[in-house]
Amino acid sequence: AQSVTQLGSHVSVSEGALVLLRCNYSSSVPPYLFWYVQYPNQGLQLLLKYTTGATLVKGINGFEAEFKKSETSFHLTKPSAHMSDAAEYFCAVSGADDMRFGAGTRLTVKP
């Protein structure tokens, strides 16, 4: 079965600073990887996904993630944080089994 580990349950950055949210995965088959964002009292929204092909994936709201097979990682980045980026972010993997989600990382953006 596949799984993901998100490093850091809370990340705090200043407005305008780089955002880096870490995700490592485990999968016995080539993985499909996703990042979702959840704003308070809402469901999850897809930010971006990796299936095959280009390892650098661009998503909505200026986010991107890079698939690194050698490091089994799929870290999420954004060059400059905005106050509206404050939310909880979930990494997920699918492949041989159901989609599995990480525990989530709460991003706080300080003015």
Place this chain on the structure above:
Amino acid sequence: DAGITQSPRHKVTETGTPVTLRCHQTENHRYMYWYRQDPGHGLRLIHYSYGVKDTDKGEVSDGYSVSRSKTEDFLLTLESATSSQTSVYFCAISAEENAPGYEQYFGPGTRLTVT
């Protein structure tokens, strides 16, 4: 936004009572899912459906049952609610039926409190 609604949005119930949560979609997608979200656990799959009357168990199915009599509706039932089932429940549908790399679209959630 994917057309997914959940009802009720909030519910408080007592231990031992039956509870049914409803998920309704207007996208005509084949696959539907029920998850629960708990702090420190992310989302965990309870049950899913791959068609009318076709359902299967997920990671945390004990204490839950589901039914799907129409493409658009997927019901989650707690036969006898317990305090450990206090959670936020999300319904999801898959965008690409049984295709690699499918993403899921989520409803707004139901907050259930069992006292």
